[in-house]
Amino acid sequence: MSNGTVTAITMxxxxxxxxxxxxxxxxxxxxxxxxxxxxRQAAQLFLTRRLPEALSTIEPVITPPAxxxxxxxxTPSTADLTPSNKSLAPIAAASRGTRVKVWSFYLTFLNAVIxxxxxxxxxxxxxxxxxxxxxxxxxxxxxxxIVRDGYYGQEGNxxxxxxxxxxxxxxxxxxxxxxxxxxxxxxxxAVANPSxxxxxxxxxxxxxxxxxxxxxxxxxxxxxxxxxxxxxxLHVLPRNQEWDYAREFxxxxxxxxxxxxxxxxxxxxGLKEEQAHxxxxxKELQRQQDAxxxxxxxxxxxxxxxxxxxxxxxxxxxEEARRAAQRPPDAEPARTSPAKSxxxxxxxxxxxxxxxxxxxxxxxxxxxxxxxxxxxxxxxxLAMLRTLLVLLAFALAFxxxxxxxxxxxxxxxxxxxxxxxxxxxxxxxxx
Numbered sequence: 001m002s003n004g005t006v007t008a009i010t011m012x013x014x015x016x017x018x019x020x021x022x023x024x025x026x027x028x029x030x031x032x033x034x035x036x037x038x039x040r041q042a043a044q045l046f047l048t049r050r051l052p053e054a055l056s057t058i059e060p061v062i063t064p065p066a067x068x069x070x071x072x073x074x075t076p077s078t079a080d081l082t083p084s085n086k087s088l089a090p091i092a093a094a095s096r097g098t099r100v101k102v103w104s105f106y107l108t109f110l111n112a113v114i115x116x117x118x119x120x121x122x123x124x125x126x127x128x129x130x131x132x133x134x135x136x137x138x139x140x141x142x143x144x145x146i147v148r149d150g151y152y153g154q155e156g157n158x159x160x161x162x163x164x165x166x167x168x169x170x171x172x173x174x175x176x177x178x179x180x181x182x183x184x185x186x187x188x189x190a191v192a193n194p195s196x197x198x199x200x201x202x203x204x205x206x207x208x209x210x211x212x213x214x215x216x217x218x219x220x221x222x223x224x225x226x227x228x229x230x231x232x233x234l235h236v237l238p239r240n241q242e243w244d245y246a247r248e249f250x251x252x253x254x255x256x257x258x259x260x261x262x263x264x265x266x267x268x269x270g271l272k273e274e275q276a277h278x279x280x281x282x283k284e285l286q287r288q289q290d291a292x293x294x295x296x297x298x299x300x301x302x303x304x305x306x307x308x309x310x311x312x313x314x315x316x317x318x319e320e321a322r323r324a325a326q327r328p329p330d331a332e333p334a335r336t337s338p339a340k341s342x343x344x345x346x347x348x349x350x351x352x353x354x355x356x357x358x359x360x361x362x363x364x365x366x367x368x369x370x371x372x373x374x375x376x377x378x379x380x381x382l383a384m385l386r387t388l389l390v391l392l393a394f395a396l397a398f399x400x401x402x403x404x405x406x407x408x409x410x411x412x413x414x415x416x417x418x419x420x421x422x423x424x425x426x427x428x429x430x431x
Contacts, residue, residue: 032094035061039102046109051116052124054109055133062089062106064149089149096159103146103162107169110137114173137169140179155183156190160224163187167231177239184232225255233264238271 038061045054064087091102113121113133121130136142143166151157158166163184170180229250237246250256250264 031090032098035090035094035102036098039098039105043105046105046112051109051113055125058102058106058109061091061102062149064089088152092150092152099150100159100161103150103159104165107142107162107165110142111169111172114138134173137173138175140170140174140183142166142169143179143183154190155186158187160191160221160228164224164227164231167228167236171231171235171239177236181232181236181240181242184228184236188228188232226260229253229255230264234267234271238268238275243268243272 038057042054042058045057091099094102110133113130114137116124124130125133136145146162146166147153147155147158167180167184171177174180233246233250246268247265250261250268253261256264
């Protein structure tokens with residue numbers, strides 16, 4: 001159906017055929033009554049959340065009975081419910097209304113089992129049983145079970161309400177909608193081109209179809225067909241990204257008039273826009289989550305670095321404290337006391353001696369030298385004269401009166417000593 005070729009499909013519905021043979025009417029009525037009673041018991045257990053008991057009650061109705069290969073007989077518990085074809089479940093011989101109730105109950109039961117979750121589901125049914133029930137919906141095998149055990153293996157014989165419930169269950173819990181699409185396409189093709197199966201007709205005339213005619217038989221049939229079309233074109237095909245094919249199928253459907261076609265097309269367009277917006281929102285949410293994760297990573301890295309630096313500082317302080325504790329007292333470097341240091345600074349900062357003080361010290365030294373020279377005047381009298389002349393030049397150079405007076409006194413004493421010494425020397429020479 002999804003290969004690009006659009007097939008216009010008319011979906012005729014079932015009606016209850018009157019049984020022409022009175023001999024065949026008693027047994028189906030009895031079977032339907034027994035099945036309806038079992039269904040009510042299972043439904044009551046389900047409503048009271050006794051799910052394992054509900055399953056064990058309904059299973060004999062929807063499962064083919066166990067056959068003894070040697071005796072070719074069925075088990076006593078299902079003997080009254082078994083149709084003439086031993087490969088079918090008892091539900092295959094029930095009326096259409098009972099079939100729809102039982103199969104719809106079973107599909108609702110599977111949905112409830114899945115919603116229990118792993119922990120509660122395993123506690124209620126055991127791990128193996130719970131997983132087997134869950135997989136029936138997730139892999140779509142429940143569809144094949146119902147067609148095989150309840151409808152003689154004929155895809156088109158399945159009641160439309162049961163097909164709607166099957167498609168809804170797979171749409172809710174199956175990770176891929178490919179199988180759902182294939183099953184719906186097979187069903188729609190089968191009801192558009194029904195085949196007459198003599199075996200199934202003789203086994204249960206209730207499954208025989210009416211002639212394939214356009215349109216529907218009742219308003220209820222129309223609503224059921226519209227629901228199937230809605231599931232297929234507005235839910236299953238969009239989940240498989242079959243947007244163009246869904247639009248073509250709606251346009252070519254003989255079930256829809258122009259007004260309904262426009263409504264379906266608008267709904268399909270709205271779903272496509274909603275999916276595009278959802279993809280953008282998901283992308284933006286992912287970007288925000290990535291940004292938050294990056295910010296958290298950076299904060300964690302900064303905190304790690306700060307902690308490492310603090311640890312290094314703490315280790316350094318501990319090492320310095322350890323070394324300080326191990327250093328001997330005499331290893332401390334000699335330190336100058338503050339008083340001595342201040343005295344040294346004061347000595348260095350003293351102003352130089354005054355000119356008077358330096359001149360006085362100089363003349364005192366010259367006087368001593370002059371006295372020494374006077375004692376050696378006999379050896380070199382001219383040296384004494386030159387020394388006096390230098391002293392006189394220095395005296396004249398100083399403009400201060402006290403300096404001049406001091407120089408004069410020194411020169412006078414010097415001359416007196418020289419004169420006395422020279423006089424003595426002359427006397428000696430004469431002698």
